[in-house]
Amino acid sequence: ADRNRQSIDDLRNLFVDLPNASFQIPLKELAEISYKPGPMQISRDNTYRRVSVGVNVRGRDVESMVEEVQLRLDAELDLPDGYFIEYGGSFENLKRAKERLSIVVPIALFLIFILLYFALRSVTQATMIYMAVPLAAIGGIYFLALRGMPFSISAGVGFVVLFGVAVLNGLVLVSRFNSLKLEGMVNLKERILLATEERLRPILLTAIAAIMGFMPMAISASAGAEVQRPLATVVIGGLISSTLLTLLVVPVLYYFVENRSHKRKDKKTSKINTALTSILLFGFISFSGINSVSAQELPQKITIDEAVAIAHENNPTIKSANLEIEKQQSLKKSAFDLGKTSISYKEGELNAPITDFQWNISQNFKFPTVYGSQSKLQKERIALSEASFALEKNALERNVRAAYMELMYAKNKLILITYLEKEFQNFANIANKRFRSGETNLIEKMSAEGKREEIRLLRSEANLDVEKLRKQLQLLLNVENSIVISDNVLQKEPFEENNYLGDKNPILNLQEQFIAVSEKEFKLEKAKFLPDLSAGYFTQQIEGVKNNTGFQVGVKVPLFFWSQKGKAQAARKNSEIAQKNYEQTELDLNAVLQGNLQDYEKHKASLLYFETKGLQLADKLFSSTNKAYKAGEVGYVEYIATLEQAVAIKRRYLERLNQYNQTVNEIKYLTGKYN
Numbered sequence: 001a002d003r004n005r006q007s008i009d010d011l012r013n014l015f016v017d018l019p020n021a022s023f024q025i026p027l028k029e030l031a032e033i034s035y036k037p038g039p040m041q042i043s044r045d046n047t048y049r050r051v052s053v054g055v056n057v058r059g060r061d062v063e064s065m066v067e068e069v070q071l072r073l074d075a076e077l078d079l080p081d082g083y084f085i086e087y088g089g090s091f092e093n094l095k096r097a098k099e100r101l102s103i104v105v106p107i108a109l110f111l112i113f114i115l116l117y118f119a120l121r122s123v124t125q126a127t128m129i130y131m132a133v134p135l136a137a138i139g140g141i142y143f144l145a146l147r148g149m150p151f152s153i154s155a156g157v158g159f160v161v162l163f164g165v166a167v168l169n170g171l172v173l174v175s176r177f178n179s180l181k182l183e184g185m186v187n188l189k190e191r192i193l194l195a196t197e198e199r200l201r202p203i204l205l206t207a208i209a210a211i212m213g214f215m216p217m218a219i220s221a222s223a224g225a226e227v228q229r230p231l232a233t234v235v236i237g238g239l240i241s242s243t244l245l246t247l248l249v250v251p252v253l254y255y256f257v258e259n260r261s262h263k264r265k266d267k268k269t270s271k272i273n274t275a276l277t278s279i280l281l282f283g284f285i286s287f288s289g290i291n292s293v294s295a296q297e298l299p300q301k302i303t304i305d306e307a308v309a310i311a312h313e314n315n316p317t318i319k320s321a322n323l324e325i326e327k328q329q330s331l332k333k334s335a336f337d338l339g340k341t342s343i344s345y346k347e348g349e350l351n352a353p354i355t356d357f358q359w360n361i362s363q364n365f366k367f368p369t370v371y372g373s374q375s376k377l378q379k380e381r382i383a384l385s386e387a388s389f390a391l392e393k394n395a396l397e398r399n400v401r402a403a404y405m406e407l408m409y410a411k412n413k414l415i416l417i418t419y420l421e422k423e424f425q426n427f428a429n430i431a432n433k434r435f436r437s438g439e440t441n442l443i444e445k446m447s448a449e450g451k452r453e454e455i456r457l458l459r460s461e462a463n464l465d466v467e468k469l470r471k472q473l474q475l476l477l478n479v480e481n482s483i484v485i486s487d488n489v490l491q492k493e494p495f496e497e498n499n500y501l502g503d504k505n506p507i508l509n510l511q512e513q514f515i516a517v518s519e520k521e522f523k524l525e526k527a528k529f530l531p532d533l534s535a536g537y538f539t540q541q542i543e544g545v546k547n548n549t550g551f552q553v554g555v556k557v558p559l560f561f562w563s564q565k566g567k568a569q570a571a572r573k574n575s576e577i578a579q580k581n582y583e584q585t586e587l588d589l590n591a592v593l594q595g596n597l598q599d600y601e602k603h604k605a606s607l608l609y610f611e612t613k614g615l616q617l618a619d620k621l622f623s624s625t626n627k628a629y630k631a632g633e634v635g636y637v638e639y640i641a642t643l644e645q646a647v648a649i650k651r652r653y654l655e656r657l658n659q660y661n662q663t664v665n666e667i668k669y670l671t672g673k674y675n
Contacts, residue, residue, distance in 0.1 A: 008033060057090075061150030066091045097153040108160050109133065112167055119171060120178070128253045129170035132242050135249065136166035139241025140234040147233055154227045158234030165210055165235070166242035169203045170250050177254055182481075183301065186309040188258055192251045200247070207243040211236050301484045304404045307477060311400045312393060314478035321389040328382040335375035339364050342536075362536030362552070366528075373527045377520040384513040391506040398669035400476050402662055404485060405493070407469040409658035412490040414462040416654065420647050421455040423626070451640060490657055492607070493664040495600075505672040507589060511582040518575035525568040532556040593670045596663055603660035610653040618653075621646035 004010050012028035027033065043050045057065050066087050073085060112133075116126035140162055144155060176195035185191045217232035302310065312318055346358040474483050534554040558564060625642040 008035070054089075061152065062090050062094055064150070094153065097156075101153065101156045105156070105160060109163065112163060116167065116171065120174065124257055125174055125178075125254075128250060128257060129167055129174055131249060131253065132166040132170045132246050133163050135245040136162050136238035136242035138238075138245075140238035142241070143233050143237025144230065146237075147229075149230050149233060152227075152230050155230035155234050158231035159238070161231075162235050162238035162242075165206070166238060166246070169206060169243060170246050172202055172206075173199050173246065173250055174254065186306055186313070188255060192255060196247065196251055203243060203247065207239045211239055301486045303486050304401060307404050307473065307483075307485075308397050308400050310477045310479060311396055315396055315476075316478070317392050318389070318396060321385070321392045325382065325385045325389055328378070328385045332375075332378050332382070335378045336371050337374075358538060358540035360536060360538040362534060364556075365533040365535070367530035367532065369530060370524070370527045373520065373524040377517070377524050380513065380517045380520045384510070384517050387506065387510045387513040391510050394506045394669060394672065396476075398665060400473070401665050403469065403473045403476055404487075405490075405658065405661045405665065407466065407473055407485055408487055408490050409654060409661075410462065410466045410469050411485070411488060412654050413651065414459065414466055415488075416647065416650055417455065417459045417462050420643070421452070421459055423622075423643060424452040424455050447637075447640070490654060490661075492657065493661040495664045495667070505589065505670065507670075508582070508586060509672075511578070511585050515575065515578040515582055518571065518578045522568065522571040522575050525564065525571045528564055529558060529561060529568075531558065589670055593667065596667050596670065599663045600660070600667060603656055603663055606656045607653075607660055610649075610656065614649050614653060618646040618649040621649075 012026065012033050014027045015024040016027055016030060017024055039051075043052070055065075070087070079085070113126055113130055116129055117123060120126055120129075137159065140155075140159055144151065149155070173195065176199050177191060180191045180195055185194070214232040214235045217228040218236055220228050220232075342360075342362045342364075344358075344360045346360075470483065470485075473485075477483065532555070534552075534556065536552045536554075537549070538552070539549045621642050625638075625646070
């Protein structure tokens with residue numbers, strides 16, 4: 001009742017039943033009851049009573065502060081049994097977030113690499129671009145330290161964002177490297193410089209846009225700024241470092257990787273050019289969602305020098321000649337051939353009833369000068385294969401340049417016919433108007449339309465000629481994708497005049513090397529007249545005496561040498577035949593060269609006329625005839641005749657120019673100017 005709850009004495013005098021329920025005693029007999037300070041409430045977790053101590057952290061990170069508190073408490077505080085300390089709040093959230101980041105970040109990095117591979121179809125190039133990740137991390141860490149900010153979860157999220165953007169810049173750059181390669185740019189340094197120049201603006205635009213977008217977060221001082229500032233600082237710093245270093249590091253890495261790959265391809269001519277790029281991509285869809293166009297669908301626009309380089313890389317004959325060089329280099333090891341070593345063993349009653357045994361090992365040698373002659377012969381054979389390789393390259397370059405210039409001539413002829421078709425179209429329109437107005441008769445109208453249709457037929461034939469020559473050039477280059485020549489104006493081929501073969505002609509070099517090989521073969525056959533040598537070692541047991549050892553030497557003298565003499569005489573004749581072949585080849589080449597030089601002078605004189613007078617005359621005929629016909633000063637017969645005369649002049653000029661270029665090309669081939 002309320003009257004019994006007025007003071008602490010009421011509580012002291014409260015009666016408590018004893019176990020036997022027959023007696024009662026006051027509570028003050030069992031407990032000391034008094035006023036003491038105590039908690040306003042008692043909180044529990046999992047049936048454990050809990051006391052919370054709150055701390056606000058300023059000027060430092062939560063994790064290092066908790067670690068310091070933990071060290072102090074572990075060293076200076078002894079807790080009774082049953083008591084323990086847990087660190088919660090922001091620190092607990094930090095631990096949980098770090099555990100999740102330790103799973104999320106590796107997954108994100110792995111997915112970035114996989115997506116890079118799907119985009120580029122190359123593990124090497126994906127790894128190359130992946131270098132942007134550590135390059136970006138450098139800037140992010142540096143800027144955090146520069147601003148005095150500790151690593152936090154928001155900073156970790158910033159790193160994940162940063163890695164994706166940084167990798168994108170590298171992907172943009174390397175993708176352009178690859179597209180230029182597909183377009184036929186074979187010069188590695190020019191490809192890198194051009195792609196870097198073209199992609200500099202998009203890369204800087206991507207980086208600067210992201211930096212400017214995160215700048216307000218980096219300098220924010222409003223509520224939540226402690227979360228925004230680390231994230232923005234990491235992204236800004238990482239983008240600055242990754243952008244600058246990507247523009248320097250990725251091109252350098254690409255140069256080394258492509259250069260090494262190109263050398264390995266030329267040296268081994270391996271069959272694994274595209275295996276790695278197609279295994280994992282089969283059945284997958286590119287993450288970027290961009291439909292890639294196959295190389296066969298991309299026309300290559302190439303110059304004449306690029307066409308020669310592509311042909312040298314793809315031509316099977318050149319590859320075969322290169323393999324021949326490697327084969328002859330491998331045969332250098334056969335120059336010092338000792339033959340097989342003889343090892344024998346005997347056991348039994350050789351000299352007495354006692355069992356004996358005998359070990360014997362022997363080796364035959366040719367006379368030392370034979371090995372020297374074989375080595376010199378193999379060096380000459382290597383030089384012969386190299387001379388054959390140079391000849392094949394020279395001939396291929398001659399053929400490619402001839403086909404390229406013929407295609408240029410056909411395209412210029414097509415341009416001229418197209419221009420003529422336009423003129424006759426205008427002529428037909430004017431004749432039709434005059435006929436309708438009654439100024440002329442039906443014959444002029446029909447003549448104009450007939451000439452127009454005739455020129456259309458010529459243009460159709462010229463188009464077919466261009467396509468046929470383009471296909472021939474494509475076959476010479478041994479490429480599947482379409483090609484387009486970048487040189488559209490037929491110009492004179494540069495040429496330094498001379499009338500001698502010189503010492504660079506690959507045809508004569510090959511014949512000279514045949515002479516050198518045949519002479520070395522003759523010297524080798526002569527060296528085989530010398531005796532062969534043999535040496536051996538044996539160990540044996542005879543009549544109970546153990547470990548008798550000794551050695552033996554021998555000489556093999558050629559007593560019947562008429563067979564070897566015949567081989568030497570035949571080798572000598574081969575040398576003389578090679579010398580005569582060289583002399584005949586030199587005579588033939590000189591005759592062909594002199595004929596081409598005479599043609600060169602003839603075409604040169606013709607071009608001089610066209611360049612100084614002929615072309616100017618054709619232009620005047622064009623302009624004056626058009627004006628006169630439109631003014632009615634000449635009839636359609638004079639107009640057609642004059643127009644055809646002007647076109648014939650320009651066509652003859654193109655023919656002479658093509659003949660001049662083809663002659664210069666042949667002279668360069670004969671004189672070895674392409675080496």
